[in-house]
Amino acid sequence: MDHSHHMEMSHMDHNTTTAPAHHHSATSASHSHDESMDHMMMMPMTFYFGFRNVELLFSGLVINTAGEMAGAFVAVFLLAVFYEGLKIGRESLLRKSQVSIRYNSMPVPGPNGTTLMETHKTVGQQMLSFPHLLQTVLHIIQVVVSYFLMLIFMTYNGYLCIAVAAGAGTGYFFFSWKKAVVVDITEHCH
């Protein structure tokens, strides 16, 4: 109830402020129209550029001014950079902590009827070791951050989507600089 009152106030504010508000309502007509309806299509389903009454992830986090949008842009950008760094960091941590190497040898038939010994090498971690627990904690953080980025992209706000993409590119550029040797094409949804 309090929130809808706040939305009404900010909607009145739209109509009485100067040109930028009208320009915003002209370029994203569907979005402001949906706001005034308020009971259908609260969530935009197409991309728009705007910074009035943008809800971001949590109920208390509403962007109303250009300054707040700039701050949100920087925060989302840093979150995406952090996500890329976390990915690369987990990879390097995994490689450093792989201590146990097990060899399995099994006889296989070779040419001319001889028997060859085929050796399989597997690397792994113990389940209760500290590196694995750390990996698990970092995995949880990575999953949560990735879902947050997905939800931010789902606001369909053009500025925030650009922040996510630019942050991902910048994070990849800086953190993957030295990780040239590791190539993993089996990961999905990065």
Add this chain to the structure above:
Amino acid sequence: MEMHFIFSDKVVLLFDFWSVHSPAGMALSVLVVLLLAVLYESIKVGKARLLHQALVSLSIPTSQQLIEETDQDSSGSDSTPVGKTRLRWLLCHFGQSLIHVAQVVIGYFMMLAVMSYNTWIFFGVVLGSAVGYYLAYPLFSMI
């Protein structure tokens, strides 16, 4: 917004101008989404292949060569390039980053397309991912 999958010929996808309201338009949109998914899978594989090619051309040992080496010799060679190849590596890595941004954006676009909860679009995304993965994976092996 309906929160369950529906079969429908009317949907608005991603942008204001992309509104579908006929079976022919829906078929075309499904084809576009399918090609987008194929592009996404091929970018994933293509990025790895480009990286491998760049490493080989700049004569930096790749992961496969290092794996073959570590069984005999455990010297920790530094993977960062030195000397005059540094600029070339910088440009190559910048290109890789741009490809990564394209991959992230297309991945999110596919997620938003599936979020429209239109079953035809969903089939297009899934089929495109399958076709793209099927066609792109052998590409990586043909280094």
